[in-house]
Structures are given as structure tokens and as C-alpha cells.
Amino acid sequence: MALQVSRYCMTVSRTLINTNSITTRLMSATCSDISSKFLRYQEYGEPSKVLSVHTDKLAKPTKDQVIVKWLLAPLNPADINTIQGKYPSKPQLPAVPGNEGVGVILEVGPGVKNLQVGDKVVPNTGQSGTWRTHATYNSQQLLKVPKELGNIEASMLNVNPCTAYRMLKDFACLKRGDSVIQNGGNSAVGQYVIQLCKIWGILNVSTVRDRPTISDLKEELINLGATEVLTEEEIRTSTVFKNKLPRPKLALNCVGGKSALEILRHLDNNGTMVTYGGMSREPVTVPTSALIFKNVSVKGFWASQWSKEHLESEERQLMYDELAQLHIAKKLKSPATKLVPFSNYQEAVSNALSLDGKTGVKYVLDMTKE
Numbered sequence: 001m002a003l004q005v006s007r008y009c010m011t012v013s014r015t016l017i018n019t020n021s022i023t024t025r026l027m028s029a030t031c032s033d034i035s036s037k038f039l040r041y042q043e044y045g046e047p048s049k050v051l052s053v054h055t056d057k058l059a060k061p062t063k064d065q066v067i068v069k070w071l072l073a074p075l076n077p078a079d080i081n082t083i084q085g086k087y088p089s090k091p092q093l094p095a096v097p098g099n100e101g102v103g104v105i106l107e108v109g110p111g112v113k114n115l116q117v118g119d120k121v122v123p124n125t126g127q128s129g130t131w132r133t134h135a136t137y138n139s140q141q142l143l144k145v146p147k148e149l150g151n152i153e154a155s156m157l158n159v160n161p162c163t164a165y166r167m168l169k170d171f172a173c174l175k176r177g178d179s180v181i182q183n184g185g186n187s188a189v190g191q192y193v194i195q196l197c198k199i200w201g202i203l204n205v206s207t208v209r210d211r212p213t214i215s216d217l218k219e220e221l222i223n224l225g226a227t228e229v230l231t232e233e234e235i236r237t238s239t240v241f242k243n244k245l246p247r248p249k250l251a252l253n254c255v256g257g258k259s260a261l262e263i264l265r266h267l268d269n270n271g272t273m274v275t276y277g278g279m280s281r282e283p284v285t286v287p288t289s290a291l292i293f294k295n296v297s298v299k300g301f302w303a304s305q306w307s308k309e310h311l312e313s314e315e316r317q318l319m320y321d322e323l324a325q326l327h328i329a330k331k332l333k334s335p336a337t338k339l340v341p342f343s344n345y346q347e348a349v350s351n352a353l354s355l356d357g358k359t360g361v362k363y364v365l366d367m368t369k370e
Contacts, residue, residue, distance in 0.1 A: 034058045041093070065108075066115055066139050067134060070133060073100060073367065078304075099127060121142040123143070131345070132367070145320070161323045162320075163189050172250040180205070181263045183208075183253055183259045186206075187277075199332075205230065206228070207230050207232050210233060235262050249272070250271065250273075257280040270297075274299050276302070338361050342370050
């Protein structure tokens with residue numbers, strides 16, 4: 001959304017808001033200016049080359065508009081791919097990157113009924129341009145979340161937990177005691193899958209890439225709720241589904257290549273493998289025998305498309321409500337994060353897209369530290 005230059009007048013007194021140890025001052029005075037600092041790219045390419053910092057002033061919100069101060073904005077591989085021009089969904093250029101974030105409403109314009117000053121919000125639509133300090137949106141482009149929800153948890157509510165939730169809900173009729181297998185168990189989505197499986201009484205077998213600290217990683221994921229954690233080498237010869245656990249009805253693949261083949265091989269008859277990523281950049285290969293003799297289904301999932309198709313649905317709202325409450329109750333926790341000051345954005349973007357699957361940390365831009 002283009003930023004307009006105008007005088008910003010506001011009569012709300014100075015307010016101090018402290019949420020999840022991140023403090024932001026909502027400062028306003030009659031006829032004061034609000035400047036927005038933001039990242040922008042005018043052509044597709046490597047983020048380090050095409051991203052640049054800009055500053056503009058926001059106009060007073062008009063009918064159905066609100067002004068948001070963004071607090072935190074995670075960096076996902078999809079954000080980097082979008083900047084590179086490799087993602088299926090391409091914004092109109094020039095564009096401000098960022099699909100996720102958490103912010104606070106600073107001011108509302110005439111006619112706004114769903115939001116008020118001080119509300120905590122997350123994007124309600126894709127490509128919201130959250131890599132900036134302030135922005136003006138139509139009120140329907142934002143979704144109110146509970147103030148009790150931590151800022152870090154709220155900032156990454158849109159993508160990873162929703163992806164895990166929908167894949168577990170929509171592709172197999174799972175009940176307590178059933179099994180699910182996945183690769184990329186230490187990924188952000190993988191960690192949410194593990195936790196939701198534990199909450200819902202589903203057995204989870206997670207595969208990860210081998211590394212010198214594999215024992216520590218296995219212990220970490222077991223403590224998170226995984227039933228079994230195996231390396232990609234171990235899953236090839238494992239008998240866990242022959243004498244310990246029921247064969248899985250669902251396999252979740254974010255790696256591709258041989259890793260996908262190995263988890264598919266363990267599926268039960270009529271099982272389903274869902275692919276939602278391809279970190280190895282290798283194609284998914286399905287044996288003919290699995291299709292003919294086991295009647296295995298192979299499907300894909302794109303969270304952005306699901307949200308677009310279910311934007312106003314009760315099902316989507318119920319999912320957000322449940323995920324928020326699980327976070328508030330400390331039954332779900334977010335992956336390890338590293339907060340990076342907005343001024344140091346280059347550090348975050350250079351580390352956001354890791355191809356080895358071993359990063360172990362999610363980078364988040366901290367807009368309160370410009």
C-alpha cells in the first residue's frame with residue numbers, strides 16, 4: 001500500500017504499552033507527524049542487493065483505515081523467495097516485503113468497527129508488507145488477537161502453526177493413538193506438528209538430518225512431544241512400525257528427494273503424504289508399487305492459498321482462536337528465535353534462507369529497535 005505524505009494529527013495522550021517484555025510508546029500530540037521506516041525492493045533479486053531502507057510520512061487514516069505500529073516481523077524462506085522472484089505469488093513492484101508480524105493499533109479512522117486503539121493485531125491477508133515500523137491498512141486487512149498472547153508467538157501465528165494445524169486436520173481422519181511421520185522434524189512447522197500431535201494424542205515419528213549434536217536434538221524433540229526421533233539414515237532401516245507403533249496414516253514432507261521417499265515407504269495402506277516444502281530442491285519420487293498395491297495418495301499444501309480461499313470462514317477463525325489459546329496456556333511454544341534490530345536487517349535476511357536444515361533458529365526483525 002503506497003504511503004502518503006501528510007500531517008498526522010492525533011489527540012490521544014501519551015500511553016505506555018508493555019507486552020511480552022517488549023515496550024513501545026504510543027506517542028501522539030496535536031498535529032504531530034508519524035514517519036514510517038520501511039524496506040523496499042524495486043526489482044526481484046537477492047535481498048542483499050535489492051533491499052533498501054526508506055522513510056515516509058503517514059496520512060491521518062480515512063474511512064475504514066487504521067494506523068499500525070509493527071513490533072516484530074519474522075523472516076520466512078517464502079519471504080526471501082518472493083524477493084528473489086521465485087515464489088508463485090508475486091507482488092506488484094515496488095513492494096515492501098513481509099507476510100507475518102504483530103503490531104498495535106495507533107489510530108482508527110471513521111467507520112472502523114472491528115478494531116480500536118491499543119488492539120494487538122496480525123495480518124489477515126498475504127503480502128502485508130510487515131517489514132516496516134508503521135503502516136496504514138484497511139481495517140479488514142488485520143486480525144485482532146488476544147493481548148495475552150505473547151508478541152513472539154503472535155508474530156508467527158499466520159504461517160507455521162496454521163500450516164501444521166491444517167495438515168493434521170485436513171488430509172487424514174486421525175484419532176488418538178494413530179501415527180504421523182514427518183521429515184524436517186526440527187523445522188518450525190515440524191516443531192508445531194510435534195506439539196499438536198502431543199496435545200491431540202497422536203503418535204509422532206520425526207526424522208532429522210544427522211549432525212554432531214544429534215543426541216541433544218533428539219532429546220529436545222522428545223521433550224517437545226515426539227514419540228520417536230530418527231535420522232534420515234536410521235529411518236531407512238527402522239522397524240519402529242513393525243513392532244512398536246502402528247503404521248502412519250499421514251506423512252508430512254518438507255524436504256523432498258530421498259527423504260520424502262523414505263517416509264512415504266512407511267505409510268499404511270490408503271495413507272497420504274502431504275508435501276508443503278522442498279528444502280533439498282530434489283523432486284518427490286513415488287514408487288509405482290506404493291500407488292498400486294498400497295493405494296497411497298500424494299498431495300500438496302500451500303497455507304497461503306488455503307487462507308485466501310477461507311478468508312472469511314468460521315473454520316479459519318476457530319483455528320486462530322484455538323492456536324492463540326494453546327499458546328497462552330503454554331501448551332504450544334514457538335521455535336527458538338533471534339531478534340534482530342530493524343537497522344541490522346541484512347543480518348536477518350542473509351540467514352533466513354538456510355539450505356542445510358540445521359539452522360535451529362528463526363530470525364525476527366525487531367521494529368522497536370530501529
